[in-house]
Amino acid sequence: MKITIKEVAEKAGVSTATVSLVLHNKRRISEETRKKVLKAVRELNYHPSRVARGLVLKQTGNIGFVLTEDHFLRSEPFYTKIFLGTEFETRNSNYFVLLSTIPTEFSDEEPLPRYIVQQNIDGLIVAGKVPLKFVEKISSLNLPIIFIDYYPPKGDYSAVLIDNIHGGLLATQHLIDLGHEKIAFIGGDIEHPSINERLIGYKMALEKYGIQFNADLVVTGEKSTSKENGFNAICVLMERGVEFTAIFACNDAMAIGAMECLKKRDIKIPKQVSVVGFDDIESDIFHDPPLTTVAVPKFDLGIEAMKLMRDLLNKNIRKNKKILVPVELVVRQSTARLQA
Amino acid sequence: MKITIKEVAEKAGVSTATVSLVLHNKRRISEETRKKVLKAVRELNYHPSRVARGLVLKQTGNIGFVLTEDHFLRSEPFYTKIFLGTEFETRNSNYFVLLSTIPTEFSDEEPLPRYIVQQNIDGLIVAGKVPLKFVEKISSLNLPIIFIDYYPPKGDYSAVLIDNIHGGLLATQHLIDLGHEKIAFIGGDIEHPSINERLIGYKMALEKYGIQFNADLVVTGEKSTSKENGFNAICVLMERGVEFTAIFACNDAMAIGAMECLKKRDIKIPKQVSVVGFDDIESDIFHDPPLTTVAVPKFDLGIEAMKLMRDLLNKNIRKNKKILVPVELVVRQSTARLQA
DNA sequence: AAAAACAGGTTAAACGTTTAAATAAAAAAC
DNA sequence: GTTTTTTATTTAAACGTTTAACCTGTTTTT
Structure with a gap:
């Protein structure tokens, strides 16, 4: 069975509230109890239940990541790398990324990804060009959205774009x-x-x-x-x-x-x-x-998107920020000085 | 705000327990109330909170999907398709898939994917050959594991393999x-x-x-x-x-x-x-x-793995089942009768 | 020396489900 | 017409957190 905050509290000889307080270092906690608690946490290898946490905080801790099927199945791992960047960046936060594809032809009856329907994400990252119908559907959802490498023709959105x-x-x-x-x-x-x-x-x-x-x-x-x-x-x-x-x-x-x-x-x-x-x-x-x-920098695109998402969810940013990720010329052997 | 079971119960004029009972069609519920409840559910577009559900059921509803970085970044979308199969199959269940990669060189200090450390998955799917160190680490975890397209040299596991x-x-x-x-x-x-x-x-x-x-x-x-x-x-x-x-x-x-x-x-x-x-x-x-x-059949490999995982989690299967997915010869133009 | 402020901690409610146990009403058995 | 059984529904506890509100003891202010 998974270790709970109760057991940590017991072991440290404090209340569960104190444990929670220490873990989120809110308010003042004496150095002494802080150490006791941390020690107990370490020794029991305690990890807070995201589920319980999500319930009281009213958040899922999940970020959706959507792209079209053909983008995901492209033979160059372009979008794959973007995804990996996002996934990598979540390691610094407490989110998980739920990846799913949508059909390249997105008709009206097409269901949205299940995590959207069930409202099981806190935000949505959309990578690459997606059907307009899809954009319309998700826009009406009051869900933080970030586009990567695509900006819809109408509307105002947060986006991480290539320069x-x-x-x-x-x-x-x-x-x-x-x-x-x-x-x-x-x-x-x-x-x-x-x-x-x-x-x-x-x-x-x-x-x-x-x-x-x-x-x-x-x-x-x-x-x-x-x-x-x-x-x-x-x-x-x-x-x-x-x-x-x-x-x-x-x-x-x-x-x-x-x-x-x-x-x-x-x-x-x-x-x-x-x-x-x-x-x-x-x-x-x-x-x-x-x-x-x-x-x-494909990886960076994903990283920037996740960072932006985090800022967006923590409300320490105003909506609809756009980020332009810089590119670099790499000179190899397919170009040469014009022959006279 | 998200609709809760309470609101559904109120609208249908029953208790929350009844709503839950109807939704999981447990025990006998009269046809009349059943209809009332379902109607309310539909009208309010109610979707149970996975989080709350997970808390009481002591499950996360997540399945981890691990593969090495280089497998994921391979230019042919081989493993990508397997993943997509898994993801596709979850649509028939209530699980979500958390995809993450591990380094191809998996040293001892290398951290496990966060969802494993935090025990935030109910089961783990491992696709392709992975370092032995990794297999050892996850084996000691008392977590349902299914291997796809790889079978570790020692130990007994559930697996979905190519024939x-x-x-x-x-x-x-x-x-x-x-x-x-x-x-x-x-x-x-x-x-x-x-x-x-x-x-x-x-x-x-x-x-x-x-x-x-x-x-x-x-x-x-x-x-x-x-x-x-x-x-x-x-x-x-x-x-x-x-x-x-x-x-x-x-x-x-x-x-x-x-x-x-x-x-x-x-x-x-x-x-x-x-x-x-x-x-x-x-x-x-x-x-x-x-x-x-x-x-x-790459897609099928993913599908079979997810089906097997579901069976495994519902305990209606004995451990360590192996599935061999059939292959097919596709004759094109690179083979011909031997010239005399 | 009494009042006020503060530091450090605890209590308890809340989050949205599930489900065992309790209850109420109806049907069956005597 | 009681008693028993069955059926349909409700009550309430539990899951593991977070955090506002409260408490207690100490320090500071007056």
Whole structure:
């Protein structure tokens, strides 16, 4: 049987209230009793029952973590790392994380995760783009919500976001610094705020260096940002017959697809075309050449979200704070100075 | 504020006990009150507080799910799918799953997951191979444990396992049926029970067809079953100078690595060499040729584990039951009849 | 020296369930 | 028409915490 506060109290020769007081170091407790209690706690290996605690405090101690099925099952552990960051950060608090997925197509009849329906969480973290229907449903719930790597098109929310604009700027600037001017941008789903922001960064860099923006160099038709679509995007560029010496892909998956397409056409990377990605996924395959990319601190995204959640629940923060997590350019061998 | 049983009782004009009784349909309750109560429950959208329930029932309603970090972060969502199966199955019960990882190197000082230390789970599911130290620690805890896809070298446990022997048999048999006799087996970490079992299946098939086992055709030196090691294993075979017309790789990752090595040496698959894998991972890359493999129902593994856990917790099962989940041969284009 | 303030601790109620035991009403047995 | 049995429901205790309110003894203030 689990040790209870009663046994600790008995062993220390004090009341249960005193034990509780010591454990939460509220009010003044003499050094002497404090030590006695702590000793008893240690010796009995006492851990307060979260359940009993939750009952009186009217909180569950659980945080929900939701993402769509396809995000969770993506082969790069992008969201997995974000989750792990969150889980890691809970070790400094007393929360537990309940992970569950929702269907990528979230219809009206689709049930919400059980812990939401049963009101068994104190807050909800939503990672990645989720269906609007889902956002609407959870918004009406009077539940602290934090979005990671996605910001819904309407409404005001707390969110931990990647500094996509700056990332786009860094990537493009890097290419410009290497002498490139004909820089293509390939991105899937432009509806996705993140992609759009990366494009904005791209445009900002061009403007900063006085390079004329050329819409022909931008491919954003594809539905998703997959490897295949990276491959296809290059095909589209080729068909358009537009000239380019560098590519900024909106993520690594597309960058890798693009590289494959280039290789197939015997275009040398980075000799003839430089390629920059975004995300810094560690693939299990060694890419040739190693990809220059904008590294996203996935783990940190999760950590920041959990920290923010904690602050939100402790009410020592005003609602709807946004955090921009910085990114970093990682130069590898897929980019090189423009050949004269 | 959350609706409590009191409010339901009041609305239905009965005592809280009656409400509880109706909800758990214990004892006889008249049809009339039953209806009244259910109506009130529905109208108020009442959901019992797990916390209060847990307090009196002395259970947490949580199941821990542990795996090593590198398993969770593997690029194929193998364990992710197992977890999802578990999570999915909890929807039929009233449990929640708490996912956490442990370091792949689990030293003595390493803390156990917080929910274990705090005794905040009713049972523990362990997926994949975990350090022995960890097994020892949790074994001494008097906690229901179920292993998935791993069985510790010593001790007696409940487990949900892949039918590896049969899978190895199927794969090898398939190759033999195609006329192959010089079949190589490449597997990493032979310490791993699963790998060893697949090898046993391989041997069984050979024996069944009266083919002499040749130790030179077996490569098991590598530490892990990665793509790189699949590549390397083929190099080893080549160096040995042993002839082979087919390869049974202990998993898809190694099979894919092996195929890459063969391609690089201009050996045609399946014309010159047939390749069979194991696991049936859906890679984001379209492999050429599509891999013949032994499909493992990952989702089912998770489901079975959760079902078993439920039975275990309800005590309507004797301890240490083992479940073997069946596998299936999926024939694609990486295997072909032996060319005369 | 009495009153006030304070330090250190305890008592007891509350949180929302479940369920054994008690009770009340109805039905069955005598 | 009692008594007994059965059925349907309620009462109340228990689960393990937290914390406001209270108490007691000591120190400080007046």
